[in-house]
Amino acid sequence: MDFSKQHIKTSVVAVVIDENERVLLTRRCIHPFCSLWVMPGGKIDHGESILEALHREVREEVGIEVKVEKLVDVYEHIGVGEKKDHFVILYYRALPLSFELTPNGAECTEAVWAAKESLPAMPMPPGGRHILTKLFPELPWGEVAFPEGALEEEIPGAPLRAAEDA
Numbered sequence: 001m002d003f004s005k006q007h008i009k010t011s012v013v014a015v016v017i018d019e020n021e022r023v024l025l026t027r028r029c030i031h032p033f034c035s036l037w038v039m040p041g042g043k044i045d046h047g048e049s050i051l052e053a054l055h056r057e058v059r060e061e062v063g064i065e066v067k068v069e070k071l072v073d074v075y076e077h078i079g080v081g082e083k084k085d086h087f088v089i090l091y092y093r094a095l096p097l098s099f100e101l102t103p104n105g106a107e108c109t110e111a112v113w114a115a116k117e118s119l120p121a122m123p124m125p126p127g128g129r130h131i132l133t134k135l136f137p138e139l140p141w142g143e144v145a146f147p148e149g150a151l152e153e154e155i156p157g158a159p160l161r162a163a164e165d166a
Contacts, residue, residue, distance in 0.1 A: 008086045012054045013041030014094045015131060016066055021116045023132065024096065025124070026061060026108035032080050037114075037124045039131075041089070042107070054092055062111045063102035066094035073134060075127040091131045 016024035016039065025037040040061040044053040051068055058066050070093055077087040101111035114122065119132050120141050133141045 008088065010044050011042055011087055011089045012044055012050055012057065013039050013089055013091045013128075013131075014054055014058045014066055014068075015039055015072055015091050015135065016058070016064075016094045016096050017135070018096050018099070018113065021136075022113040023116060023119060024062065024064075024101070025112055025114045025122065026103060027110035028107065029105075029109045030107055032077075033125045035123075036128075037122045038108075038128055039091075040108075040111075050090060051092075054094070058094075061104055061107055063104075064099070065097040067097055069093045069095060072131055075130055077125075077127060089127055091127075093135070 014024070018024075024039065026040055028034055028036055028038045040058045041054070042057040042061075044050060048056070054068060055066065058064060072091045072093050075089050075091065077085075077089070079085075080087060099113070101113075103109060103111040116136050116139065119136065120139050124132075129141065133139075
């Protein structure tokens, strides 16, 4: 097997939920998933611990500090983009230690504290929906219809699935 041809990227995402069950979401402005609502996160740098990366990504994207609680789940996106990248994403639940959001403009253009009731209607990648469905199973996740192709438009032809389905 030629490992040099693999494009596997390990990322970490903060599922920041406040005491009122509002979730921190950002409007992503880079590929993949440009224009969709996502939770702050990104790639783990070589030599950086998972939790160091999580704290760094949240600070860089929205300018707040968080307290990490626990791993929620792992999700993977397979065959993303022209290079057919493979993303393995670790989602950690976290509590906000501050609330004033400052989107960096380089990765996200907006940041909001979204009420949990509004989450099913917000366009987001399948990984984010999967994680939030696990955390808020009482919400009507399957009842919201998006325009055809709305969630796939940023990664044409890419099969998406949860790690547990792999």
